[in-house]
Amino acid sequence: MKRKFTLTVIFALALLSAFAGHGGHKRKVLVIGIDGCRADALKQEMDSGHAPNMLALCNTGFYTLDSWHLDITVSGPSWSSIMTGVYHEKHGVTGNTYGGSNYNQYPYFPTRAKEIDTSFKCIQYTEWAPMSNNVYNDGWDQKIIGTDGYTQGTGAAASQLVQDPDVDLLFTYFDKVDLTGHSSGFNPNNPAYTQAIDSIDYQIGVILQAMRARPTYAQEDWLVLVTTDHGGTGTGHGGVSYEERHIWWIANSDRGVHLQVSGPQNAGHTTPPDPGTFLAYPITKPDTALQHQSPVQADIAITALHHLIYGSGIRPENQTAWDLDGRSWLCEIGLCDPAGITDTKADAVIQVIPNPSATGYFMVSCAGLKGDVALYVTDDLGRIVTEDRIPAASRLYPLDLSHEARGIYHLTLRSADRSVSSNIVTE
Ligand SMILES: [Zn+2]
Incomplete structure (x- = not known):
């Protein structure tokens, strides 16, 4: 648990400076x-x-x-x-x-x-x-x-x-x-x-x-x-x-x-x-x-x-x-990059680092969502790869896609009043 906490702090600090860019399409x-x-x-x-x-x-x-x-x-x-x-x-x-x-x-x-x-x-x-x-x-x-x-x-x-x-x-x-x-x-x-x-x-x-x-x-x-x-x-x-x-x-x-x-x-x-x-x-x-x-x-x-x-x-x-x-x-x-700093509303809602990830591990922050948050990740065909619940007491979630094929996934976080999505990439 100690190690996880330390990682969490490092990731949280990194969130302040690291933002994933959009695909550029x-x-x-x-x-x-x-x-x-x-x-x-x-x-x-x-x-x-x-x-x-x-x-x-x-x-x-x-x-x-x-x-x-x-x-x-x-x-x-x-x-x-x-x-x-x-x-x-x-x-x-x-x-x-x-x-x-x-x-x-x-x-x-x-x-x-x-x-x-x-x-x-x-x-x-x-x-x-x-x-x-x-x-x-x-x-x-x-x-x-x-x-x-x-x-x-x-x-x-x-x-x-x-x-x-x-x-x-x-x-x-x-x-x-x-x-x-x-x-x-x-x-x-x-x-x-x-x-x-x-x-x-x-x-x-x-x-x-x-x-x-x-x-x-x-x-x-x-x-x-x-x-x-x-x-x-x-x-x-x-x-x-x-x-x-x-x-x-x-x-x-x-x-x-x-x-x-x-x-x-x-x-x-x-x-x-x-x-x-x-x-x-x-x-x-x-x-x-x-x-x-x-x-x-x-x-x-x-x-x-x-x-x-x-x-x-x-x-x-x-x-x-x-x-x-x-x-x-x-x-x-799903076309608003939550990790991007350009959107004044979404940037405060969720952030994912690192993105892309070389290891398949991500830290997801959902500081802008209130209450319990449903998390799910789908692949390019819309199939759910993983789903979980982030309790109201926690706004950080360590996401593990290390056992999945490398590629593009869609991360969705849904609270009682809104749903926010981002593409995440393992490479
Ligand atoms: Zn008409």
Whole structure:
């Protein structure tokens, strides 16, 4: 025990000066929007094997099928929230004409990214023209309008665009699910509606294949975000019913850890508490603390932005001039290097030294987590290599991977209120 204690002290001291660097992959973002896709319909299609590409993104990613729409359940305001990181009180959009928009003060997130690095190349391909024609200060280098409802054409176009050697952000938008909902019903029992979801899922597979075929893919770190703007009921939307407000989002990276927050594969999942809706304002306003318990729409822009500008060390929520409403989930997705000194929130949470390790021994510090902490390590295929519990009285844990094959592992530490991950390497 004496020796272990001495080692612990040495490791603790070394933590003050040693930080593991991140892999150095070029960070890029692919956002895929599916207009008007109800969470229950998507879940049904994934559970029945009809949406295998989104299911795979869920199974190896971070997602929720139980999130809440906090604002006006109409496309213009919803996509504005998704792309600006603020709700309608700030971005000003309340309908599909985009009247009242305030993008000069609250721009699309590519504009914010370019404030940090002007060299970012950002492309939008949308089937829905108002999203292109009525939006300004959006930061796009290319804005392309496709044929509304032509799912296959959008898949083919996005597959080409995602192979642009210089692209850093691609946003692709599919309208077929919403169009079908308006003509024959937003309903998981409507075969036309679910087939529209399935056909878009197929094209998502095509786009992902093209992304992974990039010659430079091994040196890149693509964050893939897939989401919807609202649900629907009957043949419409715009109200505050459960079917219109119950939404979802999926985040995935081939370089992130395999985590699940909620959904069909996690038997223990619960629907997070409803933070409320801005439509009830000023009577009640959405609860900020509850908003932050579940990925919501404004979090898409902020998480994507955080990923793009990660190397700058700037955390979007900390930019008070940007006045953002949501939060980043990058650490939970597993793409926030807890050992790095660049992230103001994660650096105080967990640290691992040495990393890489030549012996297979690591000292893990979780000083920033409260209470009992569950620790687990997975290999590159997502298989659990080791798991343990760090009691509340201890914040240091000696991790032994000396008997495992040399390589890259994913370390996850989960407390009652947060989950933090890091890649660790034995060499
Ligand atoms: Zn819509």
